[in-house]
């Protein structure tokens with residue numbers, strides 16, 4: 236059987252696109268599947284957010300996985316008595332609990348769990364009017380439309396010095412990581428962004444001694460890119476720029492990488508002023524593993540003895556998809572910009588049968604492409620393309 240739609244990746248993006256196709260584009264459940272290796276959809280989202288201990292999203296309440304903008308607020312209204320702090324200022328940011336319950340409701344309403352194939356796609360090849368997708372388990376699926384929704388969360392970034400002693404140098408976003416210290420320890424947390432800040436505060440709350448190492452001073456920004464990028468002015472300037480290297484430069488400049496919102500900045504500064512936290516700005520120069528811990532020398536000469544290192548250094552910036560996407564580009568001659576990312580049309584089509592979302596769509600959608608807002612924009616573009624295609628067929632018929 237050939238499916239109508241197959242989505243590779245069951246994260247924020249894959250799930251939202253599935254919801255939009257089923258709810259708004261008239262795609263039937265029998266004709267759509269989502270491939271993702273996780274035990275359940277959104278598994279990486281849930282584990283990464285849970286690891287940090289964050290209580291509220293960084294983004295506002297209109298950014299959620301439902302189809303219409305007010306869906307999360309309406310959903311919250313029904314839970315007002317049993318869920319405290321459902322939204323917090325500024326910008327009415329929803330609590331993780333509320334956001335995730337809303338995701339559960341969408342999954343349940345659309346029966347998405349039954350459409351989830353628990354496997355990893357390992358090879359894609361284009362045919363005349365379909366795409367064959369081979370799974371790690373050996374099965375082959377055929378689909379008329381493929382959506383590539385692999386995010387970056389499968390590729391945590393480890394600095395080169397941290398590639399040794401995996402038992403005592405762990406990345407908090409490593410799939411399956413749950414090895415938090417249970418008795419008081421001295422922990423070095425590496426990273427200068429929101430995840431590192433959350434991890435530091437979590438460890439302090441659990442009475443550990445914490446050294447926070449960042450390459451740069453604390454940078455404060457409410458969002459991870461200027462909110463102007465959510466509006467038409469910035470977005471249309473981006474789209475009017477034909478030079479893709481210039482677009483890449485605009486994305487890089489717009490992103491507030493390694494930044495924390497004001498509430499976390501205040502919490503870190505409070506801990507510093509009370510001498511609860513030790514802050515070090517710089518790079519690790521040397522690491523010496525010893526039988527009872529790690530000895531670390533920073534570039535400025537500071538020496539630290541710690542029980543373990545927790546990396547909160549985010550994800551690699553490489554194009555997601557690894558060799559599967561490398562081979563697809565080669566076999567289907569798919570166009571890529573100098574930075575290696577897809578060149579797609581306004582419907583986010585990389586090939587007549589292949590759409591992209593998330594990081595893979597960022598040269599078309601701009602700096603918010605990876606976020607929940609980006610998933611919503613991708614949903615708009617893909618649904619419009621399906622509707623336009625259906626109405627052209629009706630007119631022609």
Ligand SMILES: Cc1cc2nc3c(=O)[nH]c(=O)nc-3n(C[C@H](O)[C@H](O)[C@H](O)COP(=O)(O)OP(=O)(O)OC[C@H]3O[C@@H](n4cnc5c(N)ncnc54)[C@H](O)[C@@H]3O)c2cc1C
Pocket residue numbers: 243244245246247248249270271272273278279280283284287291292293294298354355356357384385386387388389430556559593594605606607608
């Ligand atoms: C801690 C944290 C907090 C965040 N908070 C916010 C926020 O408040 N607001 C906001 O807008 N954004 C936020 N983000 C950014 C972004 O929205 C999330 O990273 C989001 O999870 C990205 O979704 P995704 O679907 O692109 O990727 P992912 O969550 O990475 O999901 C992709 C899925 O695809 C699967 N996959 C990969 N390759 C294959 C393959 N070959 N075959 C099958 N499946 C595959 C992966 O296993 C994964 O399950 C946050 C990110 C993090 C890490």
